[in-house]
Amino acid sequence: MKIAVVGLNHKTADVELREKLAFSGPKLEEGLQKLKEIPGIRETVIVSTCNRVEIYLQVQDVEKAYADMKDFFVMFFDVKRDSLDTSLYLHRDMAAVKHIFRVASSLDSMVVGEPQILGQLKDAFDFALEKKATGVLLNRLLKKAISVAKRVRTETRIAENAVSISFAAVELAKKIFTDLAGKAFMLLGAGEMAELAAKHMMNNGVQDIIVANRTYERGCELSREFNGRAIRFEEFPAELVHTDIVICSTGASTFVLHRDHMQRVMKERKQKPVFIIDISVPRNVDPAINDMENVYLYDVDDLQGVVDSNISERQKEAAKAEAIVEEEIETFRRWMLTLNSVPTVIALRERAEAVRREELERFFNRFPSLGEKERKAIEGMAGAIINKLIHAPTVALKNDAEDKDVLIALIKRLYDLNGEEHEKE
Amino acid sequence: METILFELALTCYFAATIVCILELFKGSKTTSRIMFSLVIAGFVLHTANIASRYVLSGHMPTANLHEATSFFSWCIVLLFFFLEYRYRIGLLGSFIMPVVFILMLTSSILPRRIENLSPLLQSSWLFIHTAFAFIGDAAFAMAFGVGIMYLIQEHYVKSKHLGDLFKKLPSLQILDEMNYRLITIGFPFLSLAIITGALWAQSSLGTFWRWDPKEVWSLITWFIYALVLHVRLTQGWRGKRAAILSIIGFCAVLFTFFGVNLLLKGYHSFK
Structure with missing residues (x-):
């Protein structure tokens, strides 16, 4: 489950190329459809404005997705591959999160603080949502990006003062x-x-x-x-x-x-x-x-x-906005971490539950004369034991830790959970 | 009891003034809400103070300079509420609350004893005459605040350096119209105060006009505001000139109010 963004904007590509790659009219739906068909790409949002064309993705393998995207652009828009080499950028994981937060907050715009981009982003998201091109991760990311932009708008004066x-x-x-x-x-x-x-x-x-x-x-x-x-x-x-x-x-x-x-x-x-x-x-x-x-x-x-003085005022406010973006990236990172560990937590609990059921069954077969009351008591005790045993690793998984990936791998190995992982939808 | 009310009101106004001044530099919806709550709290306490003094003394609480100054501030705050409610002028509080606070502070250091009214002044004229005078003065105080706001905004637009307050201050047109409207409110009230004063003098002293210093200075103030209105209508003295004149006019108001009582003698001076 990885976030990536592939795209180009006014800083990396001239208007001629941007025009060629614009998802205008029916092309947007067609594009979303084509992208869905590429294996390994699970979620997609296409943002296409006059200053940027970006595709937000949730993928398994970022490198492969980047290569696929390039092929897609070449095929879909009939452009030369080498023109993309210099203008296409790729941001992955937290860099991609940062990128979309900055785009939404209009920090990446040609005129910093211009208000249109947020609406364009919302439209792009709504469209992808409607076409069922998104899932848990991108839904959360886009919603968060929009709320970050709103926070920037209310807490800084980035969009105030005329700049033309x-x-x-x-x-x-x-x-x-x-x-x-x-x-x-x-x-x-x-x-x-x-x-x-x-x-x-x-x-x-x-x-x-x-x-x-x-x-x-x-x-x-x-x-x-x-x-x-x-x-x-x-x-x-x-x-x-x-x-x-x-x-x-x-x-x-x-x-x-x-x-x-x-x-x-x-x-x-x-x-x-x-x-x-x-x-x-x-x-x-x-x-x-x-x-x-x-x-x-x-x-x-x-x-x-x-x-000019309004522009320099905006730049001052942009610094404040960047700080807000950093803060929000942190909360998003925490959320992603819990997302990573959720399948492991579920697998661990299911494994423990399976052991409990198996052992109880065997035990009750050996002592069929036990009364209802005793059976209940023994079941309860077994439940208490497994709960106590998996409590500590569960907490460790849910907590925010830097070596989280290591921890997840370790617990999977210790409890032999591979193959039983359920993806959370 | 009424002293405590006064102190509490003064404290609220002081806090509101601090918030108002902060608002000039770092304004938000929260600061203006805090400021407004403080002014309302202050006003309620202040009203209670004036009412209790009225009950204790049995006459309009404008019988000494402490009371008069306090009542003057009360009228300004009342007018401020009205203008906020009707027109919502940005930053008006920041320019008027300091005036209120300074007046209240002045009032607080003046002797606060409740005076027995001299028989000469015991009449319902006291209520009518002083009420007119203070409503007029409050409107002039407001015009003064708005005039200062105009000069600041005018300076920004003219010098082409749009400073921090440019965004928050209202437009020149609003400020100029407001200044004019306030003077057109204040002026008739001042006229009525002078007329009722003359009638009162006639009924209690047997003469309309005695050239008492307060009367003289009221007349001077009256002429200044009459001039403001006259040149506006005939010569088009609006905007900056009107703003400056309204500031000068308010200085005359203040002198009529404090200067005459503290420096000159006459039957208007308090014991």
Whole structure:
């Protein structure tokens, strides 16, 4: 009963290979089916996301399983064997446990702390469960991994703080305006970044969208996409009076918004706060505007600064998360140890029970005249003797000890238990 | 008995303040729950203390500076509960409980003897006048706390260094609106306190206004808050400027409250 994981991720394989090996759509079920048929593989969970393809296994022989997996990938996805040599990794036993705990807790992700992976892992597990591809060991492992991830989420701040520029902008907007629903939003210029930021703003409740672009037609196009309205570029200074959030990326080589104009705007809007995000390079908004009251101007570098400090914050939290993972690996290791010894404990008890029955039968045949009361008493005594005799080895087996495997082998030999072992299901 | 109640209330507020300050650095649901339980416990004891003093003296327990300060803190805590219940502003406790604690500590070192009310003051006006004054002052104290929160959050957003409290503090809009709303609550109450005071003076002293130092300073405070509201509505002095003005206003409140009683003389001063 061994745990192993074979797979690749964004660190070991480029996107081209990851794409090829993705278990998308019907391939997932097909893959699970094919893996079941490989002898020696008892439990399987396939995790396939855009950043990783991993197969969690419960096997008898890890080396053989690794070779089988390689063959499987080559066959199933029709890829070259040597492309796998460098990118495929294998973790076994506790290293595999550690790996899945780290994956679930988003410590192994491209963006540490991103929340999607846990859901993807859950889905992968549910699917394998549904297809009856898992058993005692992987069920326990996956459930544990999910609970570890939840613990990491609640006990550390690993998933807090935006780590992309557009999310950082939304986060800031929420700390200026609370609710973005009633806010007027202007898209000045139509860069790709600006569009992305606008989408995030919309997802967070912004409804009233105005697009001002140099080419009016392009502005109209964009405004239809966002369900907003387009204005001519020359009209934007006047429109600013009614705008709370501005995202600017015009591609102009000079400032399109100057301080003195903004001062007039602020006076007209009675100093109601304005949040301006200038993601154009070179900058399109006069940085001196940030010195004005109730105007908050962030350029790309400012937002990047926020993102950077959030990332370093996450890394600090990641250290805490690693400690939690280590702790949980320990509890899982203990559980695995008891799992190892369970069949031996059962075999030992059955052996003792068999001896008791055999001897009692022989004894009662020799003394058939014994009364019911005496028989009961003798049976009880025999039971007490075997219980006392197997008590110590049973406790030793159940206890957590480093030389557990040795102990199990020893007890099997001493009591001649080989061949009688029952696997616990 | 009422002394013990007071000490216990003070202890609870002290503990709550410690937890509040810890919350600034390492907040969790547990810490805010502990803080809240402590404030509630303190408030219950405090209420019992005020009630027993009322029963013992037979009049509104605002007859000496100890009582008045204690009652002032009581009003702030009451308002704090209301705001927490209605708006759930993050970290509000961390900025208001220290104020409550300092007021209570001040109250604790002042002489606590239960005074016989001078015949001049024995009237139901005492209740009305002081109740209005303290509700108004409590709202101003709250506006002060919220104003400080605004300045901290504003500093983060403006300087682009989003410090540790950035996440926990509410948005600038909430803080600014709250500041404004509190002043719009405090201001009418202060006005009513001044009006009822004048009516009371008329009925007991025969004149509406005597330029007693407390009256003068109340008027100054009134003008400061009138200015806060005026420039907000006409000039758009919101946000940072409003926050700073509300802090200045609260300093005037504190001076009217302590400074006048301790430094200047007049019929408002306690014996």
